[in-house]
Amino acid sequence: MSKKVSVFVGPGGVGKTTLAAASALLAAEEGKKVLVLTIDPSKRLASTLGIEGKTDATKVPGFEGPGELWASIVDHQKTFDEFVQKAANRSPGAEKILKNHLYRQLTTTLSGSQDFSALEKLYSSYLEGDYDLIVLDTPPAQHALSFLEAPAKIAALFNEGIARWFRDPKGEEAGFFQKIVGAGTRQVLKILEGLTGSEFIRELADFFRSIEGWQDRLRERTSAVHQLLVSDHTDFSLVTSFDRAKLLESEAFAREIRRGGYRLKTVLINRAFPQWFDAQETGPSAGPYKDLYEGFQGFYQHREKTIQDFSLRLKGEVQVLQLPELTERVYDLEGLRKVARILKKGGWS
Ligand SMILES: Nc1ncnc2c1ncn2[C@@H]1O[C@H](COP(=O)(O)OP(=O)(O)OP(=O)(O)O)[C@@H](O)[C@H]1O
Ligand SMILES: [Mg+2]
Incomplete structure (x- = not known):
């Protein structure tokens, strides 16, 4: 089993x-065996990490010790399918459901299913690997909890409630399921329209018969993932950028994370100031750039104050770190090392 x-x-x-990738690199440079699970990395970053087109954990090429750096992309459909196969104990029923139209549509278009597979991949890597640290990147979220609650929502969805919803889409359950399925519903139904009436009924019946077998497993898994996420083994970092709206949004995010019982360790304010500007340094004492420099200093001091107020409002033991806007994009190992050094200098641990 893994550790953190x-x-x-x-x-x-x-x-x-x-x-996420830079902090994983930092931990590996410090001697740990680290896995970073990324979601939709840019093509160049994926190729730097050596994971382009691969779904299994891969050693990052070009990284030389003292620790080990492994990376993987969360392949959404594959993770979901593996889960179903495990849950169904690789019975013939499992193969059948993997081909089921309704299953394929539900797992690809449901809101929250990407979140589910990220957490599922995390949990299986945690159990099967022997990493000192697993770093999980996540899909963009409007609310912190929409990500964290995804497995429970998916579990609820595959419960008998969904059967009821299909029988009576305007009934009591509708509000709840409409919310979960959202725009996905229309797409699901559109694809299913392509099937003939009898095919549709058969697929639907097969779907419910086969999920009966793994509902319990899904519930158990969901609760195990939740246990891991609220345990001492896991901490959270909230990434945000500097502007008033984003900072306000992160305050709400931070509160949600804590209220859910998760440990928020750090808030990272990314791109808070330009890399080429150091507000601590004294600028030119005369000449045409003196006023400009002082203007900049005033501007960044004002922002510094905003960030201090933000940290105070967060209270508690949350570390607030600022990172500069780098002049180059970060996609190679050198770029990641640069960000890792900045994290370390800022006190990241
Ligand atoms: N401090 C920085 N300075 C300069 N460029 C940065 C910095 N941080 C991130 N970037 C660049 O910003 C872009 C977006 O970053 P990234 O993909 O890590 O964001 P994300 O939060 O994962 O996005 P998404 O929510 O879409 O997954 C990338 O091109 C990355 O190289
Ligand atoms: Mg991303």
């Missing part, structure tokens, strides 16, 4: 994948 888990959460595009 570090989860990076946050809204879209703020740098979760980059910072």
Whole structure:
């Protein structure tokens, strides 16, 4: 079994994948055996990590000790299928459901199913691997809990409730399931429209017959994943960027994470200031750039104050770190090392 888990959460595009990979690299440089599970990395980052087109954990090429750096992409459909196969004990029923149209549609279009597979992949890597640390990158989230609650929602969805919902889509359950399935429903139904009436009934019947077998397993798994996430083995880092709205949003995020019983260790404010500007340094004492430099200093001091107030409002034992906007994009090992050094200098541990 592995030892520790570090989860990076946050809204879209703020740098979760980059910072997850850089923190994994840092831990491996410090001698740990580390696995980073990434979601949708850019092509160049995926090729740097050596995971382009691969779904199993791969040793990152070009990384030389003292620890080990492994990486993997969370392949959504494959993770889901593996789960079903395990849950159904590799019985013939499992193969059948994997080909079922309804299953394929539900698992690819349901909101939350990406989150489910990320957590499922985390849990199976945790049990099967012997890593000192597993770093989990996550899909962009509007709310922290929408990610964390995904497995429970999926479990609920595959319970008898869904059967009821299909029988009576406007009934009592509708509000709840509409919310979960969201836009997915329309797509699911559209694909199913392509089937003839009898095919549809057969697929539907097969689907419910086969999921009966693994509902219990799904519930157990969901509760085991939850146990791991709220345990001492796991901590969370919230990535955000610097602007007033994003900071407010992260405060709400942070509260949600803590209220859920998870351990929020760090808030990372990414791209908080430009790399080329150091507010601590004294600028030119005369000449045309003096005023410009002072203007910048005033601007960044104001932002510094905003971040201090933000940290105070977060209270408790949360580390707030700022990272600069780098002048280059981060996609190779050198870039990741640079970010890792910045993390370390900022006190990341
Ligand atoms: N501090 C930084 N300075 C410069 N570029 C950065 C910095 N952090 C991230 N980037 C760049 O920003 C882009 C988005 O970063 P990244 O993919 O890590 O975000 P994300 O939160 O994972 O996005 P998504 O929510 O879409 O998964 C990438 O091209 C990355 O190289
Ligand atoms: Mg990402």
